[in-house]
Amino acid sequence: MALIVQKYGGTSVGTIERIERVARKVIAARARGDQVVVVVSAMSGETDRLLGLARQIASRPEPREVDVLISTGEQVTIALLAMTLQKLGCPARSYTGAQVPIITDSAHGKARIARIDPHQVRAALDAGQVVVVAGFQGVDALGNITTLGRGGSDTTGVALAAALKADECQIFTDVDGVYTADPRIVPTARRLDHITFEEMLELASLGAKVLQIRSVEFAGKYNVPLRVLSTFQEGPGTLITYEEQQVEEVVISGIAQNRDEAQITVSGIPDHPGVAYRVLGPVADANIEVDMIVQNVARDGTTDLTFTVHRNDHERAMEILRGRQKDLGAREIAGDSAIAKISLVGVGMRSHAGVAARMFSVLASEGINIRMISTSEIKISVVVSEKYVELAVRALHEAFALDRAPHR
Amino acid sequence: MALIVQKYGGTSVGTIERIERVARKVIAARARGDQVVVVVSAMSGETDRLLGLARQIASRPEPREVDVLISTGEQVTIALLAMTLQKLGCPARSYTGAQVPIITDSAHGKARIARIDPHQVRAALDAGQVVVVAGFQGVDALGNITTLGRGGSDTTGVALAAALKADECQIFTDVDGVYTADPRIVPTARRLDHITFEEMLELASLGAKVLQIRSVEFAGKYNVPLRVLSTFQEGPGTLITYEEQQVEEVVISGIAQNRDEAQITVSGIPDHPGVAYRVLGPVADANIEVDMIVQNVARDGTTDLTFTVHRNDHERAMEILRGRQKDLGAREIAGDSAIAKISLVGVGMRSHAGVAARMFSVLASEGINIRMISTSEIKISVVVSEKYVELAVRALHEAFALDRAPHR
Numbered sequence: 167m168a169l170i171v172q173k174y175g176g177t178s179v180g181t182i183e184r185i186e187r188v189a190r191k192v193i194a195a196r197a198r199g200d201q202v203v204v205v206v207s208a209m210s211g212e213t214d215r216l217l218g219l220a221r222q223i224a225s226r227p228e229p230r231e232v233d234v235l236i237s238t239g240e241q242v243t244i245a246l247l248a249m250t251l252q253k254l255g256c257p258a259r260s261y262t263g264a265q266v267p268i269i270t271d272s273a274h275g276k277a278r279i280a281r282i283d284p285h286q287v288r289a290a291l292d293a294g295q296v297v298v299v300a301g302f303q304g305v306d307a308l309g310n311i312t313t314l315g316r317g318g319s320d321t322t323g324v325a326l327a328a329a330l331k332a333d334e335c336q337i338f339t340d341v342d343g344v345y346t347a348d349p350r351i352v353p354t355a356r357r358l359d360h361i362t363f364e365e366m367l368e369l370a371s372l373g374a375k376v377l378q379i380r381s382v383e384f385a386g387k388y389n390v391p392l393r394v395l396s397t398f399q400e401g402p403g404t405l406i407t408y409e410e411q412q413v414e415e416v417v418i419s420g421i422a423q424n425r426d427e428a429q430i431t432v433s434g435i436p437d438h439p440g441v442a443y444r445v446l447g448p449v450a451d452a453n454i455e456v457d458m459i460v461q462n463v464a465r466d467g468t469t470d471l472t473f474t475v476h477r478n479d480h481e482r483a484m485e486i487l488r489g490r491q492k493d494l495g496a497r498e499i500a501g502d503s504a505i506a507k508i509s510l511v512g513v514g515m516r517s518h519a520g521v522a523a524r525m526f527s528v529l530a531s532e533g534i535n536i537r538m539i540s541t542s543e544i545k546i547s548v549v550v551s552e553k554y555v556e557l558a559v560r561a562l563h564e565a566f567a568l569d570r571a572p573h574r
Numbered sequence: 575m576a577l578i579v580q581k582y583g584g585t586s587v588g589t590i591e592r593i594e595r596v597a598r599k600v601i602a603a604r605a606r607g608d609q610v611v612v613v614v615s616a617m618s619g620e621t622d623r624l625l626g627l628a629r630q631i632a633s634r635p636e637p638r639e640v641d642v643l644i645s646t647g648e649q650v651t652i653a654l655l656a657m658t659l660q661k662l663g664c665p666a667r668s669y670t671g672a673q674v675p676i677i678t679d680s681a682h683g684k685a686r687i688a689r690i691d692p693h694q695v696r697a698a699l700d701a702g703q704v705v706v707v708a709g710f711q712g713v714d715a716l717g718n719i720t721t722l723g724r725g726g727s728d729t730t731g732v733a734l735a736a737a738l739k740a741d742e743c744q745i746f747t748d749v750d751g752v753y754t755a756d757p758r759i760v761p762t763a764r765r766l767d768h769i770t771f772e773e774m775l776e777l778a779s780l781g782a783k784v785l786q787i788r789s790v791e792f793a794g795k796y797n798v799p800l801r802v803l804s805t806f807q808e809g810p811g812t813l814i815t816y817e818e819q820q821v822e823e824v825v826i827s828g829i830a831q832n833r834d835e836a837q838i839t840v841s842g843i844p845d846h847p848g849v850a851y852r853v854l855g856p857v858a859d860a861n862i863e864v865d866m867i868v869q870n871v872a873r874d875g876t877t878d879l880t881f882t883v884h885r886n887d888h889e890r891a892m893e894i895l896r897g898r899q900k901d902l903g904a905r906e907i908a909g910d911s912a913i914a915k916i917s918l919v920g921v922g923m924r925s926h927a928g929v930a931a932r933m934f935s936v937l938a939s940e941g942i943n944i945r946m947i948s949t950s951e952i953k954i955s956v957v958v959s960e961k962y963v964e965l966a967v968r969a970l971h972e973a974f975a976l977d978r979a980p981h982r
C-alpha cells in the first residue's frame with residue numbers, strides 16, 4: 167500500500183463536472199490499494215473574482231485581509247470535492263490549511279511553510295478516509311490565515327508529501343507530462359518518462375510552465391518523487407527524481423524557450439572597474455530582476471554591457487538608465503524586446519563535452535545570429551532574435567535527436 | 575467608553591457600496607468613543623449560491639462539508655469589511671468563528687454555542703482595533719467548522735456581547751425598529767422605543783420577523799441589552815431589555831398577525847380520556863409542530879378537537895388523520911388554511927384585567943367571528959378568517975390607542 171499525494175489545479179476543478187472527474191481519479195487510485203491525500207486549488211476564476219472584489223475597495227488592500235478573503239476559494243473546493251467523493255461512496259474529509267495545520271511564517275500573500283503537523287491527516291488516512299486539503303494556504307503561529315502566493319498549491323502538495331513521507335506526489339495539470347520541447351513548436355517533441363530535479367528546475371525557470379519552481383525545489387530538498395500528469399488524459403506522465411535513480415543515457419533532456427525577456431545594451435562606457443555595478447545597481451534598486459549579463463572586452467578604452475530583464479520591466483529599466491546616461495558616460499543605451507532565450511538542458515552535459523559547440527554550429531547553419539550566451543553545469547542558453555524561435559527550437563530538437571527515445 | 579456589538583445582515587452587506595455604508599456607521603460609533611465589535615453575515619445571495627453548488631453534487635451532502643462550504647460566505651464579508659475600514663483610516667481586524675474562537679457543539683448546520691473565548695477580541699479592541707467577526711459560524715472542540723443555522727448571525731452577535739459583557743448589542747436590519755403593528759396594515763403604527771424580552775419573544779414568534787427568536791432568548795438569558803435599528807435610516811431603533819428597566823405605563827406593546835398557520839378540526843370523536851393524545855400523537859410522530867389546541871366540551875358523548883399547524887404541513891397532517899379516521903371513530907376531519915392568528919402582546923396585561931374582554935368586544939363590533947382563543951400571561955391570541963386580518967389589526971390598534979405614545 168503506497169501513500170500518494172495528488173494535486174489538482176484550478177482548471178481541473180473548474181466545474182462540478184470536473185470535480186466529479188477528479189473524484190473518480192482519486193477513487194481509482196484508492197481502488198489500486200493506495201492511501202490518497204488530495205490537494206486542490208480554487209475553482210478557476212474564483213481567486214480573480216475575489217481579488218476583483220478587494221480591488222473595488224482599495225488598490226492595495228491589507229495583505230492579512232486579502233488572505234482571509236482568497237483562502238475561501240480553496241475552502242469551497244475542498245468541501246465540494248469531499249461531498250462528491252462521499253456521494254460516490256468514498257469516505258472523505260476536508261481540511262483547510264489551518265485545520266491540518268500547515269504552519270507558515272507571517273508573510274501574507276507569499277508565506278513559506280515552516281512545518282506541517284501530519285498527525286490528523288495520518289489518523290484520517292488510517293481510518294480509511296481520503297483526505298482533501300486546501301492548497302495555497304496555511305496559518306501562522308498566531309492563527310492568522312496566510313497564503314503561499316499564486317500557484318502555491320503545488321508547494322502544498324509537495325510539502326504534505328514530505329511531511330507524510332509519501333511515496334509520490336502527483337501534480338495533475340492540463341498537459342500529460344514534461345516534453346523535450348514545446349509540442350506547439352516541435353510536433354515530434356517527446357514526453358519524457360523521467361527527468362531529474364535539476365533539469366526540471368532549469369526547464370521550469372526557462373519557460374516550460376508545467377510546475378511551480380518553488381515546489382520543484384521543495385521536492386528536491388525533501389527528496390519527494392514528483393510526477394506530472396494530465397487530469398484529462400490517461401498516461402504515466404513524467405517522473406521527477408534525483409539523478410541516481412535515472413538509468414537513461416541522455417545528454418539533453420529538453421529544450422526550453424522564453425519570450426518574456428527584453429535586452430538592454432549600454433555601449434561606449436569608459437572602462438573603469440565597477441562598470442557593471444554602476445549600470446546594474448540602479449536597476450536592482452528599482453527591484454527589477456536582471457537575468458543574463460554579458461560584458462564585452464573593452465575596446466578603445468570603452469566597454470559595452472548587455473543584459474536582459476523581464477519584458478514588463480523593460481521600459482522602466484530603460485528610463486532609469488537614460489536618466490543616468492550622463493553619469494555613466496555611456497555613448498548609447500539601446501533596447502530590444504523582440505528577443506527570445508533558447509536553452510538546452512540536460513544533466514548528461516556534465517560528462518559530454520562539445521554540446522555548446524554543437525548547438526552553436528546548428529544555429530549557425532540555419533543562419534541564426536546568437537546575441538548572448540550563458541551557461542551553467544547542466545544548461546546552455548542563447549539569446550536570439552524572437553523571429554527565429556521556432557526555427558531554432560526545431561533545428562536543435564532534430565540535431566540532438568530528442569524525438570527518439572533514449573537507449574537504456 | 576462603551577463596548578458595542580453591532581450585527582449587520584446579508585442585505586446590509588450585499589454590495590461593496592453597502593459594505594462601505596456599514597463601515598461608515600462603524601466609524602461613526604467609534605467616533606463617539608465606543609469600542610466596536612462588528613458581526614456580519616454573508617453577502618445576500620452568497621449562501622444560496624454555495625448551497626446551489628452543493629445541491630448539484632448531492633441532494634443531501636454531508637453536513638460537515640456543507641459547513642466548510644457555506645462558512646466561506648461570512649469569511650469573504652469580514653475580509654471585505656476589514657479592508658474597507660482600513661481604507662477609511664480605521665484600524666480593523668477580521669476573525670472567523672474558528673479564530674475568535676467561538677466554540678460550539680458538533681451539530682453541523684444547527685450548532686449551539688458552548689463558549690466564547692473573548693481574550694483575543696478584547697486584546698484587539700484594547701489595541702484600538704475594530705474587530706470584525708464572521709457571524710453564523712463556529713468551531714467544535716475537535717476543530718471542525720460548524721454553522722449555527724440560518725439567521726444565526728444574530729445569535730453570534732448576542733453571544734459575543736454576552737462574552738464580552740458589552741453594553742449593548744445592536745442588530746441592524748432593514749426596518750428601523752419594532753412597531754406596535756405591521757405598518758403595511760396599520761399606517762398609524764408607532765415604533766416602540768422600548769420593549770421587554772418577553773414581549774419581543776412573543777412578537778417574534780407571532781410573525782414580527784425582525785429578530786431571530788434564539789438570539790432574543792440568548793440576550794434575555796445573559797441580560798444583554800438588545801437594540802433593533804435600520805442600516806439604511808438614522809434613528810434610535812427599539813431597545814429590548816428586562817421589564818424593570820421599563821418606565822412606560824403600557825398595557826399593550828404591539829399587535830402581531832401570522833398567516834403561516836392552517837386549522838384542522840377533528841369532530842365527533844367518542845369522548846374517552848386520551849382523545850387529544852390519540853389525535854395529536856401521530857401528527858407529532860411525523861415531526862409536525864402543533865401550535866394552538868382547543869378541545870370543545872363533549873356533547874352527546876362525542877367531542878371536537880381543533881388545532882393549528884404550519885401551512886406547509888397542513889396537507890400532510892390532514893392525510894395522516896384521514897388515514898386514522900376509522901381508528902379514532904371521528905365523524906369528520908375538516909381543514910382550513912385561510913386563517914390568521916392575531917395576538918395582543920404586552921407585559922402590562924399582567925396587572926390589567928379586562929384586556930381579553932375588550933379585545934373580543936372590539937372584534938365582535940366589527941362582525942369578526944373568533945374561531946379559537948389562546949392566552950398566556952402577556953399575550954392573547956385569536957384565530958379568525960384570513961380575510962379579516964387587516965380589519966382586525968386596525969380596529970385593535972385604534973381601540974388600544976397604540977398610535978399614541980404612552981404617558982411617562
